[in-house]
Amino acid sequence: MLDTKGILAEQICSLKKKSLKKRKTRDTSKAIASWIEDDRLITGPGKALVIILNSQGCSWGLGIDGGCSMCGYSNETSAIDISADNLIAQVKTTLTNFSKKEFQSIKIFNSGSFLDTNEIPIEAQTKILSMINEVDSVSEIIVESRPEFVSRKILKNLRKALDQNKELEIGIGLETSNDLIRINNINKGFLFEDYKKAVKIALSENTRVKTYLLLKPPFLTEKEAIKDTVQSAIDAIKIGSRSISINPINVQSGTLVYDLWRNGIYRSPWFWTLKTVLLKIWNQVNKQKLSEKVDRILSDPSGAGTRRGIHNCSKCNKDFIKAIMNYSVNQDYTILNKITCSCHNLWLELLRQEEASRDYSLMRVENPKNLL
Numbered sequence: 001m002l003d004t005k006g007i008l009a010e011q012i013c014s015l016k017k018k019s020l021k022k023r024k025t026r027d028t029s030k031a032i033a034s035w036i037e038d039d040r041l042i043t044g045p046g047k048a049l050v051i052i053l054n055s056q057g058c059s060w061g062l063g064i065d066g067g068c069s070m071c072g073y074s075n076e077t078s079a080i081d082i083s084a085d086n087l088i089a090q091v092k093t094t095l096t097n098f099s100k101k102e103f104q105s106i107k108i109f110n111s112g113s114f115l116d117t118n119e120i121p122i123e124a125q126t127k128i129l130s131m132i133n134e135v136d137s138v139s140e141i142i143v144e145s146r147p148e149f150v151s152r153k154i155l156k157n158l159r160k161a162l163d164q165n166k167e168l169e170i171g172i173g174l175e176t177s178n179d180l181i182r183i184n185n186i187n188k189g190f191l192f193e194d195y196k197k198a199v200k201i202a203l204s205e206n207t208r209v210k211t212y213l214l215l216k217p218p219f220l221t222e223k224e225a226i227k228d229t230v231q232s233a234i235d236a237i238k239i240g241s242r243s244i245s246i247n248p249i250n251v252q253s254g255t256l257v258y259d260l261w262r263n264g265i266y267r268s269p270w271f272w273t274l275k276t277v278l279l280k281i282w283n284q285v286n287k288q289k290l291s292e293k294v295d296r297i298l299s300d301p302s303g304a305g306t307r308r309g310i311h312n313c314s315k316c317n318k319d320f321i322k323a324i325m326n327y328s329v330n331q332d333y334t335i336l337n338k339i340t341c342s343c344h345n346l347w348l349e350l351l352r353q354e355e356a357s358r359d360y361s362l363m364r365v366e367n368p369k370n371l372l
């Protein structure tokens with residue numbers, strides 16, 4: 001059995017400790033943010049209400065094992081205690097604020113695991129879902145969780161709060177199906193086996209799974225990142241995840257990835273890389289006759305077009321942002337073939353050069369800490 005403690009855990013942990021000291025104090029009765037956006041629903045294009053809760057934060061991210069190498073969400077969480085009543089009030093106010101708007105999906109993010117009762121107490125979980133159940137137009141609810149918190153007991157409780165016709169989906173940040181990359185490059189602290197168990201439990205409790213995949217974890221070349229994400233998507237679909245979301249790294253302050261980026265040894269992926277990933281996944285889905293097993297393969301990159309986020313060149317960034325959004329909502333990958341730009345040749349050259357200088361691979365060097 002692999003040790004789930006990544007080789008960079010200590011370094012990640014000390015960076016995180018420093019940045020947590022700068023956390024802001026916010027009004028505990030208000031969500032951090034909320035908005036309505038175009039989205040791909042299970043049934044087709046529609047609108048989603050997104051709610052970012054002001055919460056305690058991810059137990060993994062705040063714990064002694066350091067959290068994930070690219071995740072700065074802990075910096076957005078509350079430095080003071082947040083009660084179940086606070087969390088309920090945050091959702092109640094948001095639903096009231098948007099009561100006159102039309103949306104069919106609600107996505108709740110709490111910079112951690114909604115199913116972890118230390119982050120979101122059971123009474124808050126139940127009440128939040130019961131309140132959402134009252135919104136007639138909503139047909140799907142999406143919350144996030146690490147796999148260790150996906151239990152039959154918790155899911156039974158959540159499903160009980162929802163009518164049968166409302167879909168519940170749990171977003172799990174698998175990031176990659178490759179255990180070595182997930183543990184060492186990302187420091188995620190769980191195995192593919194753990195994810196598989198969680199998916200099995202969710203499916204048996206009438207709950208869907210959305211799998212988040214991280215495009216270009218640190219220490220991978222663009223080419224390795226393509227291979228890793230395509231393989232991971234196919235693996236997740238085969239396990240039973242009907243929604244896949246590809247998340248290209250957006251460099252967040254206070255993280256290991258930020259340190260690497262600041263020192264010129266990390267670049268967020270290119271749009272060409274994301275385009276290649278999406279086309280290759282669909283190609284494999286068709287080739288392996290998996291289309292009946294998948295409803296949506298999404299990508300909604302944050303920080304897109306900026307130096308910290310996924311980017312190409314200044315000439316084609318905007319076209320790609322629009323095309324990826326259009327693709328995601330309509331699930332028509334042919335849209336991605338319409339963009340051309342001279343930076344495509346530069347990207348192709350980069351793939352060749354990175355391959356030639358491959359000794360940077362975290363998986364191949366004996367002591368990767370020496371590289372930092």
Ligand code: SF4
Nearest residue numbers: 058061067068071111
């Ligand atoms: S990526 Fe998810 S699991 Fe990792 S530290 Fe951030 S919130 Fe926690």
Ligand SMILES: [Zn+2]
Nearest residue numbers: 313316341343
């Ligand atoms: Zn370009």
